[in-house]
Amino acid sequence: MKTESKLEKVLKAGHLAVTGECGPPRGAKPEEVIAKSKHLEGIVDAINVTDNQTAMVRMSSLAASVLIKQQGLNPLLQVTSRDRNRLAMQADIIGAYSLGIDNMLCLSGDHTKFGDHPSAMNVHDIDSIQMIQMVKDMRDKGIFQGGAELKGAPKMFIGAAANPFADPFELRVMRLEKKIEAGADFIQTQCIFNVDKFATWMEGVCKRGLHKRCYILAGVTPIKSLGAAKYMANRVPGMDVPKEIVERMASVPKEKQAEEGVTICVETIEKLKQIEGVAGFHIMAIEWEEIVKEICERAGLLPRPQV
Amino acid sequence: MITAERKPLEELIEYIKPYKRILLLGCNECVTVCAAGGRKEVGLLASGLQMAMLKNGKNIEIQQHTLERQCDPEYVEELVQMIDGADAVMSMACGCGVQQVAMRYKDKPVFPAVNTKFMGASERQGVWAERCQGCGNCLLGATGGICPIARCAKQLMNGPCGGSVTGHCEISEDVDCAWQLIWDRLKALGQTERYLEIMPAKDWRPAGGSGPRKIIREDLAE
Numbered sequence: 171m172k173t174e175s176k177l178e179k180v181l182k183a184g185h186l187a188v189t190g191e192c193g194p195p196r197g198a199k200p201e202e203v204i205a206k207s208k209h210l211e212g213i214v215d216a217i218n219v220t221d222n223q224t225a226m227v228r229m230s231s232l233a234a235s236v237l238i239k240q241q242g243l244n245p246l247l248q249v250t251s252r253d254r255n256r257l258a259m260q261a262d263i264i265g266a267y268s269l270g271i272d273n274m275l276c277l278s279g280d281h282t283k284f285g286d287h288p289s290a291m292n293v294h295d296i297d298s299i300q301m302i303q304m305v306k307d308m309r310d311k312g313i314f315q316g317g318a319e320l321k322g323a324p325k326m327f328i329g330a331a332a333n334p335f336a337d338p339f340e341l342r343v344m345r346l347e348k349k350i351e352a353g354a355d356f357i358q359t360q361c362i363f364n365v366d367k368f369a370t371w372m373e374g375v376c377k378r379g380l381h382k383r384c385y386i387l388a389g390v391t392p393i394k395s396l397g398a399a400k401y402m403a404n405r406v407p408g409m410d411v412p413k414e415i416v417e418r419m420a421s422v423p424k425e426k427q428a429e430e431g432v433t434i435c436v437e438t439i440e441k442l443k444q445i446e447g448v449a450g451f452h453i454m455a456i457e458w459e460e461i462v463k464e465i466c467e468r469a470g471l472l473p474r475p476q477v
Numbered sequence: 478m479i480t481a482e483r484k485p486l487e488e489l490i491e492y493i494k495p496y497k498r499i500l501l502l503g504c505n506e507c508v509t510v511c512a513a514g515g516r517k518e519v520g521l522l523a524s525g526l527q528m529a530m531l532k533n534g535k536n537i538e539i540q541q542h543t544l545e546r547q548c549d550p551e552y553v554e555e556l557v558q559m560i561d562g563a564d565a566v567m568s569m570a571c572g573c574g575v576q577q578v579a580m581r582y583k584d585k586p587v588f589p590a591v592n593t594k595f596m597g598a599s600e601r602q603g604v605w606a607e608r609c610q611g612c613g614n615c616l617l618g619a620t621g622g623i624c625p626i627a628r629c630a631k632q633l634m635n636g637p638c639g640g641s642v643t644g645h646c647e648i649s650e651d652v653d654c655a656w657q658l659i660w661d662r663l664k665a666l667g668q669t670e671r672y673l674e675i676m677p678a679k680d681w682r683p684a685g686g687s688g689p690r691k692i693i694r695e696d697l698a699e
Contacts, residue, residue: 252631281631294633297636315678335639336640336641337641337642337643338637338641348635348672352675408639408641
């Protein structure tokens with residue numbers, strides 16, 4: 171064990187781990203964070219707390235993580251390299267760990283172009299792989315990125331993202347390898363709708379033995395409506411929603427679409443369970459946290475193991 | 478080269494409104510090549526300004542001149558003869574030229590007529606694209622001759638991000654994914670294994686992080 175993280179314990183014990191997601195509110199509304207996270211209580215092993223996702227200003231992921239921690243739940247702090255330089259990131263990581271947060275996810279972040287502050291500067295002092303290296307060195311070597319000694323190392327369980335559906339596909343396995351080399355302990359993937367393509371990627375991952383060097387949590391998302399399916403298929407860069415999924419959503423009446431989306435999600439999880447190297451699931455039910463319980467129940471992921 | 482684009486006429490008129498005699502100053506280097514501030518553009522802007530001012534019932538005198546290199550004090554010195562005949566200078570050079578003139582002729586207002594854009598290369602007739610950010614520590618040798626600092630929207634030194642789709646950057650279909658280009662080059666060179674090398678966090682001091690930069694060549698400096 172590299173950390174005291176509950177998520178690491180679940181994975182280390184060989185259970186299929188489950189993580190969920192909670193997007194902080196666009197305003198000082200702590201009750202919203204608490205309400206969202208309560209939907210995930212007892213359902214997931216850790217709750218990702220997004221960091222100004224889609225480049226829109228929200229309550230900081232650190233503050234929202236603390237609110238979730240105060241509910242006795244287990245937050246997973248997302249940090250993007252878009253908004254902070256290496257000084258600010260390290261300060262936040264030390265602060266987060268001091269407040270009991272021991273999981274984090276290192277991301278580059280959506281470009282500011284997509285958000286509500288398109289005139290802001292993108293920082294990108296370091297990239298996501300360099301961020302992984304930095305956190306690992308803080309944890310394992312007890313040094314800051316600048317080289318100075320750090321007293322009271324933050325023992326973070328270090329996560330990274332992988333998108334097997336982005337291009338060029340042929341380097342996506344090598345890119346995962348770079349993240350593992352840098353120090354990633356676990357991976358959460360982009361939402362998987364194209365299971366065949368994901369399986370092809372995982373074949374490459376297993377061939378290089380990468381699934382034995384880190385835990386790979388397969389990302390899934392329940393689609394709430396045909397509109398959402400179309401949006402993800404056409405408007406989100408790096409998302410692969412096959413035509414069959416969109417057609418399936420279109421084949422049911424509007425009031426049944428959410429139910430169909432949940433069924434697709436559960437079926438996807440069942441298929442992913444059969445793929446070698448999948449260590450768990452990251453369920454991203456955006457603004458639909460209350461549905462995660464049903465998905466986990468139907469996918470046989472409950473009760474969560476006590477570790 | 479350094480690329481630039483002419484500012485809108487309305488903005489330029491605002492600058493020169495209080496003055497009667499303007500020295501409009503072009504540069505024969507980069508801004509000539511990118512058709513923003515050479516002799517030809519000086520002529521065009523001079524008549525444009527004059528007409529616009531006339532419309533407002535004001536007659537201004539515009540003296541046109543194009544220096545060989547506005548960023549070079551030796552050429553800026555030439556203006557000594559004509560500067561007294563002007564109430565203000567409008568420079569069509571890049572920001573370096575504007576500042577060189579302002580530093581030399583301290584009591585003359587100097588206004589920029591162009592927006593200096595980036596260090597770029599010509600892609601085809603009339604199209605220039607950013608290629609270099611002058612980061613002070615060139616890494617093109619490791620990236621197949623394609624710069625991720627200047628050409629990746631996130632400046633990822635270990636890209637591509639998850640938004641690269643069919644060779645395009647997530648920000649626009651009109652922008653190539655720099656890391657797709659790097660990967661294509663590494664493949665063509667038979668060096669795909671280089672992709673696995675992790676590029677460490679960049680030292681931004683040579684890129685300007687340690688303040689304004691200067692080169693002093695002891696062998697040349699007087």
